[in-house]
Amino acid sequence: MTKIAIIGAGPCGLSMLRSFEQAEIKGEKIPEIVCFDKQDDWGGLWNYSWRTGSDQYGDPVPNSMYRYLWSNGPKECLEFADYSFDEHFGKPIPSFPPREVLYDYILGRVKKGNLKDKVKFNTTVTNVAYKKNNFELTYRNKKDDSISKDNFDYVVVSTGHFSVPFIPEYPGMKSFPGRIMHSHDFRDAEEFRDKNVVVLGSSYSAEDVALQCHKYGAKSVTIGYRHNPMGFKWPKGMKEVYHLDRLEGNKAIFKDGHEQATDAVILCTGYLHHFPFISEDLKLKTNNRLYPPKLYKGVVWQNNHKLMYLGMQDQFHTFNMFDCQAWFARDVIMGKIKIPNDSEIETDINKWVSMEEKLENPDQMIDFQTEYTKELHSLSDYPKIDFELIRKHFKEWEHHKVENIMTYRNKSFSSPVTGSLGPVHHTPWETAMDDSLKVFLDQKK
Ligand SMILES: Cc1cc2nc3c(=O)[nH]c(=O)nc-3n(C[C@H](O)[C@H](O)[C@H](O)COP(=O)(O)OP(=O)(O)OC[C@H]3O[C@@H](n4cnc5c(N)ncnc54)[C@H](O)[C@@H]3O)c2cc1C
Numbered sequence: 001m002t003k004i005a006i007i008g009a010g011p012c013g014l015s016m017l018r019s020f021e022q023a024e025i026k027g028e029k030i031p032e033i034v035c036f037d038k039q040d041d042w043g044g045l046w047n048y049s050w051r052t053g054s055d056q057y058g059d060p061v062p063n064s065m066y067r068y069l070w071s072n073g074p075k076e077c078l079e080f081a082d083y084s085f086d087e088h089f090g091k092p093i094p095s096f097p098p099r100e101v102l103y104d105y106i107l108g109r110v111k112k113g114n115l116k117d118k119v120k121f122n123t124t125v126t127n128v129a130y131k132k133n134n135f136e137l138t139y140r141n142k143k144d145d146s147i148s149k150d151n152f153d154y155v156v157v158s159t160g161h162f163s164v165p166f167i168p169e170y171p172g173m174k175s176f177p178g179r180i181m182h183s184h185d186f187r188d189a190e191e192f193r194d195k196n197v198v199v200l201g202s203s204y205s206a207e208d209v210a211l212q213c214h215k216y217g218a219k220s221v222t223i224g225y226r227h228n229p230m231g232f233k234w235p236k237g238m239k240e241v242y243h244l245d246r247l248e249g250n251k252a253i254f255k256d257g258h259e260q261a262t263d264a265v266i267l268c269t270g271y272l273h274h275f276p277f278i279s280e281d282l283k284l285k286t287n288n289r290l291y292p293p294k295l296y297k298g299v300v301w302q303n304n305h306k307l308m309y310l311g312m313q314d315q316f317h318t319f320n321m322f323d324c325q326a327w328f329a330r331d332v333i334m335g336k337i338k339i340p341n342d343s344e345i346e347t348d349i350n351k352w353v354s355m356e357e358k359l360e361n362p363d364q365m366i367d368f369q370t371e372y373t374k375e376l377h378s379l380s381d382y383p384k385i386d387f388e389l390i391r392k393h394f395k396e397w398e399h400h401k402v403e404n405i406m407t408y409r410n411k412s413f414s415s416p417v418t419g420s421l422g423p424v425h426h427t428p429w430e431t432a433m434d435d436s437l438k439v440f441l442d443q444k445k
């Protein structure tokens with residue numbers, strides 16, 4: 001019997017498990033599956049942890065999510081085709097849920113069957129090597145510190161790529177009297193109430209961590225971009241300036257001459273694709289981009305078609321794109337999709353990579369990832385979902401952000417699965433301080 005290893009039980013690993021479950025329900029014979037996760041429960045980044053640094057076993061904490069994190073895109077754009085929000089919550093809910101609500105939704109789909117039995121928790125895969133036509137996996141049970149080995153026909157890497165922070169150094173950091181941290185370790189904006197905060201970066205973490213600090217009462221927030229400013233209309237108390245040059249004492253000095261007294265510097269400088277557990281010949285090496293090279297259809301490792309990577313792209317589309325990837329990977333593993341010859345693979349990868357290299361703005365990037373996801377969708381029996389509506393929603397969302405970065409999360413979108421419209425939330429995001437599931441779902445009739 002074919003045996004497959006899934007490394008990681010975050011959203012991508014769960015998509016993989018779900019895809020096999022659906023095939024089995026249809027009466028197909030599925031492979032033996034073992035899923036590994038080094039955390040003590042499933043859900044990946046969505047399984048919030050208060051911990052930073054090391055866990056109780058001495059391993060780095062993979063979690064990067066923080067208290068008060070709300071979805072930064074409309075939930076309708078990430079909805080599962082086979083499990084709608086309406087089905088999970090029993091009613092339409094607003095379009096920008098907080099983390100706990102999305103976590104509940106992700107788990108709702110996988111909780112009902114026996115998928116959890118397939119996951120070895122508190123188990124870190126420490127080595128993957130290809131030997132004699134199969135993969136030898138070495139893994140460590142963190143609880144009893146024991147090492148085991150097992151062989152698999154296929155390996156699916158779904159370990160995420162927003163867990164290992166990229167931490168640059170700027171002059172003056174060593175003698176800076178305040179706090180310096182990466183967004184990976186950011187947990188609670190309350191810590192920065194009444195403080196002057198400098199945030200470095202110009203992508204989603206910089207945008208949202210800066211907004212969080214402002215929302216929870218920071219005295220000032222100064223964002224230092226390196227290449228392109230985000231350029232939103234920031235509220236009073238926030239500004240965006242050009243690139244940090246150095247810190248002098250408690251002063252941040254920027255390359256445009258701007259100076260700002262600061263209590264804390266938060267590095268929102270992104271993450272590394274980091275796979276220390278995979279042998280060199282199998283290791284994906286890439287920065288955060290929409291089409292990492294060497295992956296056929298963004299999934300199958302070019303030099304060994306029995307190795308798959310899920311979710312390694314920079315992401316506009318998330319959960320339903322992960323599903324399309326998982327359904328595709330499943331069908332490759334089950335022999336329903338045939339992998340073409342090396343030259344066709346090369347041509348296909350080059351086609352996508354060269355299109356990606358020409359992208360100039362967010363609308364084009366949304367189009368690119370929508371086309372990619374639609375193509376994958378067409379290759380398997382992943383249920384019907386309206387990706388054209390999702391494309392439209394993403395573009396509208398981008399424009400809402402440009403109109404007003406403080407209010408874009410108050411907007412409503414319609415479901416690409418059920419068609420229902422998300423109701424307006426009872427409290428605007430800016431003043432909604434309690435983001436618990438209970439309060440969020442307590443919508444007035
Ligand atoms: C701060 C932050 C906010 C985000 N907010 C949103 C959002 O609002 N909406 C959205 O759609 N997306 C958001 N994302 C994007 C996020 O990447 C995806 O939503 C999703 O979590 C990716 O799923 P994944 O399974 O690829 O990775 P992860 O969620 O990172 O899960 C990977 C899993 O693999 C496990 N693992 C890793 N290495 C090993 C190993 N060697 N052995 C065993 N297990 C291992 C980890 O423990 C983890 O459980 C956010 C990301 C970040 C960092």
Ligand SMILES: NC(=O)c1ccc[n+]([C@@H]2O[C@H](COP(=O)([O-])OP(=O)(O)OC[C@H]3O[C@@H](n4cnc5c(N)ncnc54)[C@H](OP(=O)(O)O)[C@@H]3O)[C@@H](O)[C@H]2O)c1
Binds near residue numbers: 183228
């Ligand atoms: N739900 C939410 O609200 C929420 C919140 C946070 C994050 N997220 C998600 O988290 C994921 C990761 O986002 P991310 O912003 O952490 O990573 P990212 O998108 O990869 O962006 C990394 C940023 O770091 C900057 N950078 C890198 N090195 C730098 C340096 N030396 N000095 C200054 N800036 C530097 C880059 O700027 P250059 O362009 O100059 O290279 C870029 O702006 C995304 O999927 C996002 O959607 C979601």
